[in-house]
Amino acid sequence: MVDVAPALPAPTGYTVVIPPGWSRIPLRSGTDEAVKKIVDEAVEQLPDDVPKDKLSLLRMDLIKRLRKASREAKSNSGLDLYLPVETMHGVFVAASFIVSEFRYESVTEIDPSMVAARLLSTSEGAEPTTLDGAIGMRVERVAEPSEKRGVEYASRRVDYVVNVPEDPNRWVSVGFSTVADGEPRSEFADVLVELFDAIMTTFRWSHP
Numbered sequence: 001m002v003d004v005a006p007a008l009p010a011p012t013g014y015t016v017v018i019p020p021g022w023s024r025i026p027l028r029s030g031t032d033e034a035v036k037k038i039v040d041e042a043v044e045q046l047p048d049d050v051p052k053d054k055l056s057l058l059r060m061d062l063i064k065r066l067r068k069a070s071r072e073a074k075s076n077s078g079l080d081l082y083l084p085v086e087t088m089h090g091v092f093v094a095a096s097f098i099v100s101e102f103r104y105e106s107v108t109e110i111d112p113s114m115v116a117a118r119l120l121s122t123s124e125g126a127e128p129t130t131l132d133g134a135i136g137m138r139v140e141r142v143a144e145p146s147e148k149r150g151v152e153y154a155s156r157r158v159d160y161v162v163n164v165p166e167d168p169n170r171w172v173s174v175g176f177s178t179v180a181d182g183e184p185r186s187e188f189a190d191v192l193v194e195l196f197d198a199i200m201t202t203f204r205w206s207h208p
Contacts, residue, residue, distance in 0.1 A: 012206055022084050027079055031067075031070050038062075039062045043055060076100060083097075095196075099172065100173045103170050131200065133205075136171075141157055142154060143177075157176060158175075180192055
């Protein structure tokens with residue numbers, strides 16, 4: 001008789017290793033606390049000769065921007081928002097990625113491989129991928145400005161979409177976006193995409 005190892009229960013979460021200078025904003029609880037901590041740390045990096053009145057305005061503006069970004073991410077089923085809070089070679093980087101969760105509601109159990117195949121066939125530029133053994137796709141594109149959607153600048157985007165192991169109806173997406181140096185097809189944008197892909201190699205499921 002061959003011993004078969006019991007299947008692990010479905011993951012209850014995930015972990016990912018982010019580079020120095022990046023922070024996580026949880027979107028289901030503790031959002032305001034995380035925003036204030038990020039802003040406080042950012043303000044501490046400013047020169048000592050910045051006037052107090054200007055410092056207060058900068059702080060309020062940062063809090064407003066981060067709260068808005070958090071609300072938008074949460075409204076799209078976001079679990080966590082990640083973004084750089086320190087400069088990269090002396091430059092503030094306009095980039096972020098959002099981890100979201102969604103379900104395919106069905107009266108019958110969905111075959112994840114069929115869903116993945118469907119996603120691949122209907123998403124231009126999509127490639128099959130796995131995250132810690134979970135099947136899915138990776139797709140990369142440039143999103144052009146759109147007045148209708150309220151998008152002012154073009155951005156480079158990368159999305160990973162994978163099935164949660166042992167839970168056929170549950171899926172996770174990780175969406176990265178950056179305007180880079182103003183040109184989403186530049187070498188700097190390429191570097192940021194490579195950084196995000198490197199981050200995704202550290203993605204691991206958390207089990208109870």
